[in-house]
Amino acid sequence: MSTRRSELSRRGFLTGSLIVAAGTVLPTTACSTDPVGGAAGSGAKTTLNVWYHAYGETGTQQAVLRYATAFTKAHPDIAVKVTWVPGDYSGKINATLLTDAAPDVFEIGDFSESLARRGQIAALDDVYGDAKSDFNTNAVEAVTVDGKLYGVKMIDDVMMLYYRKSALAKAGITPPRSFDELVAAAKALTTKKSKGLFLGNDGLGDSGILAVFSNGGDLVTPEGKVAFGSPQALEALKGLKRLHDDKSLLLGFTTDWWDPAALTQGVVPMQWSGLWAMPAIKDALGDDFGVLPWPAFKAGGAPVVRVGGWTSMVNAKGRNVAAAKKFVQWLWVQQSDLQKDFAESYGFHVPPRTSVAASAEKLAEGTAREAVVLADRHGKHYPGTWDSAVSNTFNAAAVKIAEGQGDPATLLADAVKKAQSEIDKQLGR
Template sequence: MSAQRAQLSRRGFLGGSILFVAGAAVGCSTSPSGGASAGAKTTLNVWSHAYGEAGTQQALTRYATEFTKANPDIAVKVTWTPGDYSSKLYATLLTDSAPDVFEIGDFSESLARRGQIAQLDDLYGSAKSDFNPGDLDAVTVDGKLYGVKTLDDVVMLYYRKSALSKAGITPPDSFDALVAAAKALTGKKTKGLFLGNDGVSEGAALAVFSNGGDLVTDGKAAFGSPQAAEAVAGLKRLHDDRSLLLGFTTDWWDPAALTQNVVPMQLGGLWSMPAIRTALGDDFGILPWPAFKAGGKPVVRVGGWTSCVNAKGKNVSAAKKFVQWLWIQQTDLQKDWSESYGFHIPPRMSVAASADKLAQGLAKESVELAANYGRHNPSTWNSAVSNLFTAAAAKIVSGQGDAARLLADAAKQAQSEIDKQRA
């Protein structure tokens, strides 16, 4: 899931004791782990955002303990950080209290360009060819690797099989079909589709990708293109038809609108599949965001989290050793992390192929969707850039201006923000 949305997600709003480091709120930390930690020469501080899935904090602490048992000279302190993780992390990175290892959501190339994170090419070795190529591309800056993906999440469309069947609707395989289905499934008390409380959310970017457009290309804001304008303008049809559920009690990342029979179709993440299956049994299916028109391509959004090493820290060598050990060498722990405390795709292809929960049915289909149609957000897609795009999209779908002009203006403003990151 996007780091920008983490504070709003199923993983956000979690409790825990709060400390304050250099003025930034920081979550509680474990004691340095491992039976031999008392004799360690180095103690690493490893930051994690507060995952909402039960057992995740304990799992990370256990992994740290196992690492120290294998490397008695290095102890590991896991700092569990609830709330607005990204803001706390970026504030702390400017201080002497910066962690040695930390995770980030959508990868930010600005961290690499200003020398904040270390190159990690030397960690991959022969395992590099086993990583999903899209995951490698996502952490590459100027041909160098600056992170290791720890899990992949997939954003796609869920639908109720029975609701579509009763209405005589085939699962939509084009944007026109999606619009028609949402309209047909909308009644006096129900709406046909939930994209998010603002009626835009991830849908705007997915629409652009599905029409052959892009968000940022080679450091240039690309969402001012005709393809982007046409696709985002297309979303207005859903608003004009009043087919979208707006202002629900939770947002798109929570499957409640679908599982509580409020809508028959909803944007959602792979992480929601276990809860949806518990609520609906086999009465659901999944779809990529459909191609906008002939010549376009279906798309799913691939997000997740990436482990990085603080290049300005005092323990770079030990930090790299920890990242290599856990996220490249320990395939059993990588499988455990993705399967046992939620539902995610391991970035290493061999690990994903061996994951029992991903081996059949809709789970396997989601892995295939990610492989065939997955798109990551650009590495310059920070909150400043994405907010400009989303604000323009919101105006377009609500009929507040011409799509081409609004997106062109937003792209011009976004370019200055992108340039700052790449300076």
């Protein structure tokens, strides 16, 4: 699940903490995300506070508690407190990291290298050991800052375009392989009662960054220079206005793009969403769906799928860095069976370790396999400098360009200046 999704998708989960000591799960006294001090149970010399965002897939919370229980059986001197954080997880973790209440281990979606540059997360090269070569290139590159590894990727999330086969066939439409075809299909599938395409309630979703990538552009260079102000980026962003002018986009649905309800309930025949949603889509539609990358903007461009996911990190300023590293290494490097369980038992995700991904039976065939292949061929991830300040600046400009609010070149140039200022702050320039 993407970071944006975690801020929106909270279906009734309680906010709270559970302590696992010597393999026993003990509830804390308060229903709160505030850390609770003290090791639980006899024999535990250290208590690790481990934060997770509130995953939307049923069973995920129970799974991470099982993993913590298994860890404490193997390491009875270390208790693990699992803190399940609903709501604006990114905001809460960033704020808490500035205090003494920061967790020892935490996950983050879409890795931000500023955490490493500020000294907030520990380098984990020693945690990888010989297993480093078993992690896919995307997973390693995404957490590398100045040659060091600052996180261990837990899951790769693949985001792509879903379509209803029968709806397109009935309308005589071939699954779109170019942006022109996507615009035409969305328009043709739009009726008085329904829209042809759902990208997100804001009418943008991931389409801004997809547009840039699909026309051969980039977001930020490895050297930290903003690149989304290029002519090809501007051209593709201006193209998004066609979808708005045609009024073919679904806006303001009851849930956002991360939830497949708009597709499964027949509200739209095409929707941008993630691999995690595929089990629910298959339950609702059977085999009446397919997946596609975001199409190339024009000849010379390239199809795109976004690869996000979640990464486990260690608080460099915590009191229990050694124990925290041991937990991360045990769970996300050594326990291939648990990594496989986490990836394919509660929604679908791609294990970042190639050997684990190869053994994931549910991802080895059918449409799930197609999605994995799309990620291998066309996957793009955010640059490490793409934090909330930079992405919000870009998205604000992209929305205005797509909706025809102002001169596109001016809007994008202003966004480039603001984003560059933010990146310069990250890099201490």
